[in-house]
Amino acid sequence: MFIFGYVGWQLFGTDLVTAGVQSEAQVELVDSLEESREDLPDAEEFDSAEYLEIEELPNDVEETVENHPETAPPTGEALGFMRIPRIGVDQVIFAGVDKKTLKSGPGYMERTPVPGQVGNSVISGHRTTYGRPFFDFDLLVAGDEIEVETAIGVHTYEVKEIQIVDPTAIWVTDPRAGAWLTLTTCHPKFSARQRLVVFAELVDGPNLDFSKLHKERFEDEF
Numbered sequence: 001m002f003i004f005g006y007v008g009w010q011l012f013g014t015d016l017v018t019a020g021v022q023s024e025a026q027v028e029l030v031d032s033l034e035e036s037r038e039d040l041p042d043a044e045e046f047d048s049a050e051y052l053e054i055e056e057l058p059n060d061v062e063e064t065v066e067n068h069p070e071t072a073p074p075t076g077e078a079l080g081f082m083r084i085p086r087i088g089v090d091q092v093i094f095a096g097v098d099k100k101t102l103k104s105g106p107g108y109m110e111r112t113p114v115p116g117q118v119g120n121s122v123i124s125g126h127r128t129t130y131g132r133p134f135f136d137f138d139l140l141v142a143g144d145e146i147e148v149e150t151a152i153g154v155h156t157y158e159v160k161e162i163q164i165v166d167p168t169a170i171w172v173t174d175p176r177a178g179a180w181l182t183l184t185t186c187h188p189k190f191s192a193r194q195r196l197v198v199f200a201e202l203v204d205g206p207n208l209d210f211s212k213l214h215k216e217r218f219e220d221e222f
Helices: 002-038 048-052 208-221
Strands: 044-047 064-067 078-084 089-095 119-124 145-150 153-165 179-187 194-204
Touching (some): 002 078, 044 048, 145 194, 153 179
Parallel strands (some): 119 179
Antiparallel strands (some): 153 194
């Protein structure tokens, strides 16, 4: 009886705990993002040709582009919203991937860029407990959209690739040219034997032009 009770708690009890945290966090985050937007630093302007170290710009690159910087909140605090229409995900993202933080919802890996910034932003989440935000990740396909809303705006990513890797495959967090979002969760369901990894590239948002410039400049280096 104890075993069945423990399994029930892991599958459903933890969902109730996380649902309460998420509900409260969503209300607070709306106000928090509004306040953060009032204190955002000015955009940084870049000369495209100088940044690319060329004399003539590619046709799809403007003469100057802006980069809107953003930093993450302290560990455990809400960072933004993540929405994945295909699988019905609408969750608050928290800063940190420690066990405590992941019980509240998807966690942003703090040594990677904040979502919306150039590079490879990494977010991890539970698949079968604590709200199971990434339960249906195996249903995602190339072309699906993922939205992340932070203080500087809404960043839209398009799924480019999905892989199953070993837990030791830390290369999935490596830097990338352009702006990317990498989502990780356990695989298969109810097991931590492997990791299901979704790679998505920025296709819309405040830093889209700068991400294209970054990709032009550094693609050969990554």
